[in-house]
Amino acid sequence: MRIALIGGTGDIGQGLSLRFAHDTDHEVLIGSRDPEKARDAVETYEEELSERGVEASVKGFANEMAADRADVVVLSVPPYHVADTVESIEGRLDSETILVTPAVGMQGDEDGLHYHPPGTGSVTELVAERAPDEVPVVGAFHNLAADALSNLDNDLELDTLLVADDDDAKETVRNLANEIEGLRALDVGPLANSAEVESVTPLVINIAKYNEDLHDVGVTFH
Amino acid sequence: MRIALIGGTGDIGQGLSLRFAHDTDHEVLIGSRDPEKARDAVETYEEELSERGVEASVKGFANEMAADRADVVVLSVPPYHVADTVESIEGRLDSETILVTPAVGMQGDEDGLHYHPPGTGSVTELVAERAPDEVPVVGAFHNLAADALSNLDNDLELDTLLVADDDDAKETVRNLANEIEGLRALDVGPLANSAEVESVTPLVINIAKYNEDLHDVGVTFH
Numbered sequence: 001m002r003i004a005l006i007g008g009t010g011d012i013g014q015g016l017s018l019r020f021a022h023d024t025d026h027e028v029l030i031g032s033r034d035p036e037k038a039r040d041a042v043e044t045y046e047e048e049l050s051e052r053g054v055e056a057s058v059k060g061f062a063n064e065m066a067a068d069r070a071d072v073v074v075l076s077v078p079p080y081h082v083a084d085t086v087e088s089i090e091g092r093l094d095s096e097t098i099l100v101t102p103a104v105g106m107q108g109d110e111d112g113l114h115y116h117p118p119g120t121g122s123v124t125e126l127v128a129e130r131a132p133d134e135v136p137v138v139g140a141f142h143n144l145a146a147d148a149l150s151n152l153d154n155d156l157e158l159d160t161l162l163v164a165d166d167d168d169a170k171e172t173v174r175n176l177a178n179e180i181e182g183l184r185a186l187d188v189g190p191l192a193n194s195a196e197v198e199s200v201t202p203l204v205i206n207i208a209k210y211n212e213d214l215h216d217v218g219v220t221f222h
Numbered sequence: 223m224r225i226a227l228i229g230g231t232g233d234i235g236q237g238l239s240l241r242f243a244h245d246t247d248h249e250v251l252i253g254s255r256d257p258e259k260a261r262d263a264v265e266t267y268e269e270e271l272s273e274r275g276v277e278a279s280v281k282g283f284a285n286e287m288a289a290d291r292a293d294v295v296v297l298s299v300p301p302y303h304v305a306d307t308v309e310s311i312e313g314r315l316d317s318e319t320i321l322v323t324p325a326v327g328m329q330g331d332e333d334g335l336h337y338h339p340p341g342t343g344s345v346t347e348l349v350a351e352r353a354p355d356e357v358p359v360v361g362a363f364h365n366l367a368a369d370a371l372s373n374l375d376n377d378l379e380l381d382t383l384l385v386a387d388d389d390d391a392k393e394t395v396r397n398l399a400n401e402i403e404g405l406r407a408l409d410v411g412p413l414a415n416s417a418e419v420e421s422v423t424p425l426v427i428n429i430a431k432y433n434e435d436l437h438d439v440g441v442t443f444h
Contacts, residue, residue: 111414115421157444161429187432188425192333196428199337199421203410206418207383207443210409214443221429221439222379 003176004029004070006063006085007077009041012102015149016074016141017045021056022152024179028058031066038062052152068092072100072176074141079103079123086130095134098169101127102141104201112209113202117195124163124194136169138162139191140177143200145216156182158218163194186221225398226251226292228285228307229299231263234324237371238296238363239267243278244374246401250280253288260284274374290314294322294398296363301325301345308352317356320391323349324363326423334431335424339417346385346416358391360384361413362399365422367438378404380440385416408443 003020005013008030021028030045032038038060049056067073067089077085082103093099103123107116120126124139131137140162148154160177162185164170170187177185188197204217211217225242227235230252243250252267254260260282271278289295289311299307304325315321325345329338342348346361353359362384370376382399384407386392392409399407410419426439 109414111412112410114415115418161425186429186436188334188428189432190333192331193336193428196337196421196425199418200425203383203418203422204443206410206415207408210411214408217443220442220444221426221436222442 001071002027002029002069004031004066004073005076006031006067006073006089007075007081008032009037010076011146011150012141012144013076014041014045015144015146016076017058018048018152019149019180021045021049021058022052022054023181024176028056029066029070030058030060031063032060033063035060035062035065048152064089064092070097072098072173074100074102075127076102079105082123082127083130086127090132093132093135095136097135098172099127099131099135099137100140100173101137104142104198106202112206115199115202117198122194122198124198125191128191136164136166137191138164138169138173139194139197140173140185142198143204143219145204145218148216148218156180156218157220158182159184159186159220161186161188161197161200163188163191163197165190223293224249224251224291226253226288226295227298228253228289228295228311229297229303230254231259232298233368233372234363234366235298236263236267237366237368238298239280240270240374241371241402243267243271243280244274244276245403246398250278251288251292252280252282253285254282255285257282257284257287270374286311286314292319294320294395296322296324297349298324301327304345304349305352308349312354315354315357319357320394321349321353321357321359322362322395323359326364326420328424334428337421337424339420344416344420346420347413350413358386358388359413360386360391360395361416361419362395362407364420365426365441367426367440370438370440378402378440379442380404381406381408381442383408383410383419383422385410385413385419387412
């Protein structure tokens with residue numbers, strides 16, 4: 001499969017790119033608003049991978065081109081760019097493209113981070129509202145610490161939580177996520193259940209803030 | 223210490239009572255609106271404990287009496303009874319009594335459970351708002367499956383998350399929680415961070431609903 005990381009030069013985009021390229025045989029496409037920036041990121045990622053003896057297929061494109069070529073499109077952009085980004089690529093999506101959203105709306109103050117969803121109830125549901133009706137949307141990878149992903153020396157031992165209304169699309173993303181070593185995907189039902197999934201992101205950041213011995217906090221369910 | 227479980231005949235009250243009585247040397251007081259019901263529960267709990275060779279001190283009282291005698295008062299009542307229950311016992315609380323709240327507001331539909339906090343932002347903050355100003359409030363034990371607690375054969379291996387504005391009270395509850403075998407208490411900062419903590423409860427119930435191999439789902443952070 002071809003996996004496009006839209007905004008793949010950012011921190012979560014980097015982490016997911018490296019893990020997909022390192023652990024799977026899928027083709028990884030890095031998207032950026034500036035294709036030059038995407039190609040620079042690809043160079044860095046390939047260097048990192050080749051140091052570990054992995055010759056992976058990673059290519060850089062403008063976001064639209066990356067989306068056009070991909071089977072799975074991951075919106076690895078900040079929450080306030082999600083709506084614009086969907087608008088900019090929607091002509092390149094169709095019923096055969098799975099749109100994956102890991103973004104979470106948060107607001108910080110001196111106490112910590114607080115879950116701050118848009119009016120749709122969650123960023124995941126905002127993506128579903130804005131994407132063309134025929135495009136299946138899957139919420140995934142919300143609660144993964146970017147630093148933990150990006151450092152390939154890290155054993156993950158993490159769960160990621162999936163929400164989607166389209167069961168086939170969810171199954172595809174579930175298999176993809178499970179191909180990343182140390183990552184386990186759990187089903188949390190339809191998109192309507194995404195707010196509680198997204199809330200885990202500010203929570204794990206707060207846990208890292210208040211517990212000295214915990215950094216890049218991940219979560220497992222059992 | 224004396225720990226009162228207000229509403230201690232309910233499922234989370236039963237679970238916490240058994241664990242405190244089994245794993246610690248503290249005195250456990252079961253509170254109920256009906257003292258007779260509290261004493262019946264005590265009989266059941268003592269039987270369960272004595273089968274395991276534990277002669278614990280568990281006593282049953284009306285809620286007000288239990289609160290009056292306790293150092294730590296756990297409001298193990300459903301979320302819609304929290305405000306009334308605080309009102310009914312507030313004359314028995316003072317600055318030396320720590321009020322602990324594990325309740326979470328949720329609403330269910332065919333998709334699953336959804337986090338549904340009161341206007342204060344969380345049930346934990348509702349308790350703090352309704353309790354007398356001098357009484358320290360700690361949010362704790364929100365995300366523990368009652369069935370997992372109540373079955374003493376279960377090894378817990380669980381984290382519980384603490385929020386409080388009073389650091390001494392939080393430390394006391396942290397130590398108490400850590401005395402339960404297999405339970406680890408993590409600090410999540412002040413009461414303002416409680417909504418994300420409470421959101422974990424509907425999330426773990428949804429995870430149990432959609433993943434056949436997971437029941438009484440617990441969570442660990444690392």
